[in-house]
Amino acid sequence: MxxxxxxxxxxxxxxxxxxxxxxxxxxxxxxxxxxxxxxxxxxxxxxxxxxxxxxxxxxxxxxxxxxxxxxxxxxxxxxxxxxxxxxxxxxxxxxxxxxxxxxxxxxxxxxxxxxxxxxxxxxxxxxxxxxxxxxxxxxxxxxxxxxxxxxxxxxxxxxxxxxxxxxxxxxxxxxxxxxxxxxxxxxxxxxxxxxxxxxxxxxxxxxxxxxxxxxxxxxxxxxxxxxxxxxxxxxxxxxEAQSITDLRLASWQHYHELLAPLEQKGILRRPIVPDECQHNAHMYYVLLNPEIDRQHVLSTLKQNAVDAVFHYVPLHSSPAGLRYGRAHGPLTITNQQSERLIRLPMWVGLTEQQQNKIVDLLLNATTN
CATH class of the missing domain: 3.40.640.10 (Type I PLP-dependent aspartate aminotransferase-like (Major domain))
Incomplete structure (x- = not known):
C-alpha cells in the first residue's frame, strides 16, 4: 500500500x-x-x-x-x-x-x-x-x-x-x-x-x-x-511504480549477493538476467541441485515460518493440457527446471535481516 x-x-x-x-x-x-x-x-x-x-x-x-x-x-x-x-x-x-x-x-x-x-x-x-x-x-x-x-x-x-x-x-x-x-x-x-x-x-x-x-x-x-x-x-x-520497483530491486540484489556462496558450492543456481533485459524484481527464485529433496527444503522452511513455494506445474503434463494442447518435443528443460525451482519470499518492506534469516535456513535445509 x-x-x-x-x-x-x-x-x-x-x-x-x-x-x-x-x-x-x-x-x-x-x-x-x-x-x-x-x-x-x-x-x-x-x-x-x-x-x-x-x-x-x-x-x-x-x-x-x-x-x-x-x-x-x-x-x-x-x-x-x-x-x-x-x-x-x-x-x-x-x-x-x-x-x-x-x-x-x-x-x-x-x-x-x-x-x-x-x-x-x-x-x-x-x-x-x-x-x-x-x-x-x-x-x-x-x-x-x-x-x-x-x-x-x-x-x-x-x-x-x-x-x-x-x-x-x-x-x-x-x-x-x-x-x-x-x-x-x-x-x-x-x-x-x-x-x-x-x-x-x-x-x-x-x-x-x-x-x-x-x-x-x-x-x-x-x-x-x-x-x-x-x-x-x-x-x-x-x-509509486518506480519506487516500488527500486525497493524490490534492492531486495532482489541482496538475495543475489547472499546466495552467491551457495551457488559456488553447487547447492543451487541463482536467476540469470541477460544484459539486454532490465527486470523488475518480480520474484527471486533458486534452482536446487537435482540431488536435493525440494519438498524437504520447503517443509523445513515452512516449519521455520518461511513461506517459500514452488511454481507452475507444466501445462503439458496437466489433465487439461493433455486434453486441449500438444507438446512439441520432449520439453526436457521444462520438466527438469520446474521440479527444482523454489521461490523465496519477496515483497516491499522485506528487511535485510529477514532475508539473512531466510538464506541461513535455506543453507541448513539443503545441507542437512
Whole structure:
C-alpha cells in the first residue's frame, strides 16, 4: 500500500462514478500508454481477461494453433482454448526459463496463428528473434507480460513489443489493485476493435467521445472493464511504480549477493538476467541441485515460518493440457527446471535481516 489508495477511492465515490472508464481509469490508461509507448492501453478486470481479448482480436478459430511455453499460468492457454484453439507447448531456455526462441520455428504448422512469449519473473524473452520469426511467417505476437510491469527489453517496455500485450495487477504482482489487468494494443489496426470487444461488442466508447450519435452492438465482445474503485486503487500504485520497483530491486540484489556462496558450492543456481533485459524484481527464485529433496527444503522452511513455494506445474503434463494442447518435443528443460525451482519470499518492506534469516535456513535445509 502506498498510502493514497483509500484517498483516491473516496474521491471516486464522491465523484459518483463507480462503473468502468471513469476519471481514474483514464488516468491509468494515460500512464500505461506514456510509460510503455503502446498505441492504446485498456484496463481489464484481470490479465486473464486481457489475454481473452487478444484471442478475440486475432479472430482465433477452432483448430488454430498458438505457440507458447508449457511453464506458465493456465490463463495463457485458457484464453485461446476458449476460442477452440490448440496450445502448442514449446520448451523453455535453461537460463531464463523463458520460451526457447530457437525451437519456435520448428513448431510452426499451417494452422499456427500466433506466438505467445511469457516474460517469466519479469525477465524478457528474446523478442528480436521472436518478432523476426513472426514477421517471416505472417504470425501475430501476444506478450504475456503479467509479471512484466516496469521491466524492459533493450529499453522497450515489456508488453509493448508484440502486436498485443497483457499486464497483471493481481495482488501477487509488483503493482497491484487486488484483481486487475490491462491490454496493451501496439498494432494501430486493432485499437478500435479492442475498445468494441471490451465494451460488450458495442461502440460505446465512440459514443461518449461524440464520434457517433448512438452506440450499438457491433461484434462479439464481453464485459472486460474493472470498476472505478479498482482503478482508483491502481492509480495510487502506478504513481509509486518506480519506487516500488527500486525497493524490490534492492531486495532482489541482496538475495543475489547472499546466495552467491551457495551457488559456488553447487547447492543451487541463482536467476540469470541477460544484459539486454532490465527486470523488475518480480520474484527471486533458486534452482536446487537435482540431488536435493525440494519438498524437504520447503517443509523445513515452512516449519521455520518461511513461506517459500514452488511454481507452475507444466501445462503439458496437466489433465487439461493433455486434453486441449500438444507438446512439441520432449520439453526436457521444462520438466527438469520446474521440479527444482523454489521461490523465496519477496515483497516491499522485506528487511535485510529477514532475508539473512531466510538464506541461513535455506543453507541448513539443503545441507542437512
Amino acid at each position: 502506498t498510502g493514497q489508495e483509500f484517498h483516491y477511492i473516496e474521491q471516486a465515490k464522491l465523484g459518483n462514478v463507480l462503473a468502468g472508464d471513469g476519471p481514474f481509469t483514464k488516468k491509468c490508461h494515460r500512464w500505461i500508454e506514456e510509460s510503455t509507448g503502446s498505441v492504446k492501453a485498456l484496463l481489464t478486470h484481470s490479465c486473464t481477461a486481457a489475454l481473452e481479448m487478444t484471442a478475440l482480436l486475432l479472430d482465433i478459430q477452432p483448430g488454430d494453433e498458438v505457440i507458447m511455453p508449457s511453464y506458465t499460468f493456465v490463463s495463457t492457454a485458457n484464453a485461446f482454448v476458449l476460442r477452440g484453439a490448440v496450445p502448442v507447448f514449446v520448451d523453455i531456455r535453461e537460463d531464463t526459463l523463458n520460451l526457447d526462441e530457437r525451437l519456435i520455428e520448428a513448431a510452426i504448422s499451417p494452422r499456427t496463428r500466433a506466438i505467445v512469449p511469457v516474460h517469466y519473473a519479469g525477465v524478457a524473452c528474446e523478442m528480436d528473434t521472436i518478432m523476426d520469426i513472426a514477421r517471416r511467417h505472417g504470425l501475430k505476437v501476444v506478450e504475456d507480460a503479467a509479471q512484466g510491469v516496469m521491466a524492459s527489453y533493450k529499453g522497450q517496455a515489456l508488453g509493448s513489443i508484440g502486436d498485443l500485450g497483457a499486464f497483471s495487477f493481481h495482488e501477487t504482482k509488483n503493482v497491484i489493485c487486488g484483481e486487475g489487468g490491462a491490454l496493451l494494443v501496439n498494432n494501430a489496426d486493432l485499437a478500435l476493435r479492442a475498445e468494441i470487444i471490451r465494451e460488450k461488442g458495442t461502440d460505446r466508447s465512440r459514443f461518449f467521445r461524440g464520434e457517433v450519435d448512438k452506440y450499438t452492438w457491433q461484434e462479439v465482445g464481453s464485459s472486460f472493464l474493472p470498476g472505478e474503485l479498482t482503478a482508483a486503487f491502481l492509480w495510487a500504485q502506478l504513481q
